[in-house]
Amino acid sequence: MAAVLLAGLGAGLWRAATFDLPAVAPLAAPGASGPAAQAARPAGGSPPGRCGQADLRADxxxxxxxxxxxxxxxxxxxxxxxxxxxxxxxxxxxxxxxxxxxxxxxxxxxxxxxxxxxxxxxxxxxxxxxxxxxxxxxxxxxxxxxxxxxxxxxxxxxxxxxxxxxxxxxxxxxxxxxxxxxxxxxxxxxxxxxxxxxxxxxxxxxxxxxxxxxxxxxxxxxxxxxxxxxxxxxxxxxxxxxxxxxxxxxxxxxxxxxxxxxxxxxxxxxxxxxxxxxxxxxxxxxxxxxxxxxxxxxxxxxxxxxxxxxxxxxxxxxxxxxxxxxxxxxxxxxxxxxxxxxxxxxxxxxxxxxxxxxxxxxxxxxxxxxxxxxxxxxxxxxxxxxxxxxxxxxxxxxxxxxxxxxxxxxxxxxxxxxxxxxxxxxxxxxxxxxxxxVPVMRRLPARPPGPPRIAAAHTGPDGELVLDWQPGTGPEPVSWALYRVSGAAAALVATGRAGATVADPHPVDGPATYCLAGLDRSGNEGAASAAFRAEGT
The missing domain is CATH 3.20.20.80 (Glycosidases)
Incomplete structure (x- = not known):
């Protein structure tokens, strides 16, 4: 479930800034409905295949x-x-x-x-x-x-x-x-x-x-x-x-x-x-x-x-x-x-x-x-x-x-x-x-999700960087792909099922920029989220 990152909770947390997104309403859990959920799902995100200005790279x-x-x-x-x-x-x-x-x-x-x-x-x-x-x-x-x-x-x-x-x-x-x-x-x-x-x-x-x-x-x-x-x-x-x-x-x-x-x-x-x-x-x-x-x-x-x-x-x-x-x-x-x-x-x-x-x-x-x-x-x-x-x-x-x-x-x-x-x-x-x-099979049904939104970040119990997120509009994602920017490219660092925690298992020291993309069950990837910067404290 998504959570709002509260300031002042100690050095183990991360400060986060979301680029190119307007202010948002309080977060709702993935799959929720109602005014809060609708407000938490902006249509904005990175261009297809991009994390901000960086190209998405995944085998x-x-x-x-x-x-x-x-x-x-x-x-x-x-x-x-x-x-x-x-x-x-x-x-x-x-x-x-x-x-x-x-x-x-x-x-x-x-x-x-x-x-x-x-x-x-x-x-x-x-x-x-x-x-x-x-x-x-x-x-x-x-x-x-x-x-x-x-x-x-x-x-x-x-x-x-x-x-x-x-x-x-x-x-x-x-x-x-x-x-x-x-x-x-x-x-x-x-x-x-x-x-x-x-x-x-x-x-x-x-x-x-x-x-x-x-x-x-x-x-x-x-x-x-x-x-x-x-x-x-x-x-x-x-x-x-x-x-x-x-x-x-x-x-x-x-x-x-x-x-x-x-x-x-x-x-x-x-x-x-x-x-x-x-x-x-x-x-x-x-x-x-x-x-x-x-x-x-x-x-x-x-x-x-x-x-x-x-x-x-x-x-x-x-x-x-x-x-x-x-x-x-x-x-x-x-x-x-x-x-x-x-x-x-x-x-x-x-x-x-x-x-x-x-x-x-x-x-x-x-x-x-x-x-x-x-x-x-x-x-x-x-x-x-x-x-x-x-x-x-x-x-x-x-x-x-x-x-x-x-x-x-x-x-x-x-x-x-x-x-x-x-x-x-x-x-x-x-x-x-x-x-x-997984490689995309063009002959299978395709329903790529809309761009999700990363809302907050914090350090998990094993030192991983946990990202709280909301799905975007359109079809619900079956799985997710997490990218971390390094230079001109954003490399895939983790994948998971839609109901699982989104986390970078081996975060770098200091600030890092991330994007999250949803995939359908045939492996078709939707547009990535807006670039999200996490800064260590």
Missing amino acids: RELRGMWLTTVENIDFPSRPGLSEAQVKKEYLGWLDLAQQQHHNAIFVHVRPSGDAFWPSAYAPWSQWLTGRQDGAGPGWDPMAFMVRTAHERNLEFHAWFNPYRGTQPGPNGPGADFAKLAPDHPLRRHRDWAIAYPDGKRARLYFDPGNPQARRYVEDSMLEAVRKYDVDGVHFDDFFYPYPEGGGNTFHDEASFARRADTSMSLAQWRRDNVNTLVREMSERIKQIKPWVKFGISPFGIWRNKSTDPDGSDTRGLQSYDAIYADTRLWVRKGWLDYVVPQLYWAIGFGKADYAKVLPWWSDLVRGTGVQLWIGQADYRVGERGDWSDPAELDRQLTLNERYAVSGSVHFSAKQVRADRLDAVTRYRDHHYAAPAL
């Missing part, structure tokens, strides 16, 4: 990490933890994201045909509860995770594996229908299920070629979009399963014979099935919530140039042919808002050179409106060869800056926290030293 890039739940790789640390333990661990990951100046987190909420929320379509995740049954943990993890991420101004991208129905191993049912939860959809609809590969490693998949199964999978994911305030829907690279070799076959012959057009090959039919899922999800998400982003993180090779002249200069597995993922089509059709190719190779690697694959993806997105974010291989740091060099990821992020790259997502959270060889510290200091705003 615009998506910075995030994948928080993996399958097999408890990152979170929760083990199945069956108490509500308090799960919440504590999750908040620890949010702490890490803030320390790294990230602005998004990608949470695995449907790893294997299950759910991290009370779902009418899927059983509770075994990685949360320890067993796949209907008992549940007695609380709603998804609601907590979305709310607390937003409190820290982190975008929450709900990460789904569409087709995977079960997971093998000691904690998973594998391909054993008897071990599925009684209400598991694949237990009730066995004709939807295909087991792959053979033996102990078998898991069940929803048949991508069965329209009923596909619709059910879509509905189960869209349930989360309807129920929760997610910022994005996110898939990784698991569509048709990766080939296992050894004579293993994905047995969808009956489905193909029943449903495929007679002119189509099996490979064409499979690609068409995946394309249909991607297109329908894109359309249905926007019908429900037009502001929710849809993105996919595919394997980093579409096709090799030796196979297709339009392919990349690589010699690796081709996702178009091996898992029937026509990534290039999805981008060209505009079905995605962003694409995050997993470029998990070193610069100079023979079969897939990061420095050669990156330009291919940059060329692909050019002119499409689809943003290019890169999946970064933090998990490889410390491996022999190129990955024993702690500067490898740092060099990759530097290379990203030369191309049309709008951000990076790091795999995975545990490796970001481990900071092997101090590689994370190195790239954070060189590339993430200051906060960043």
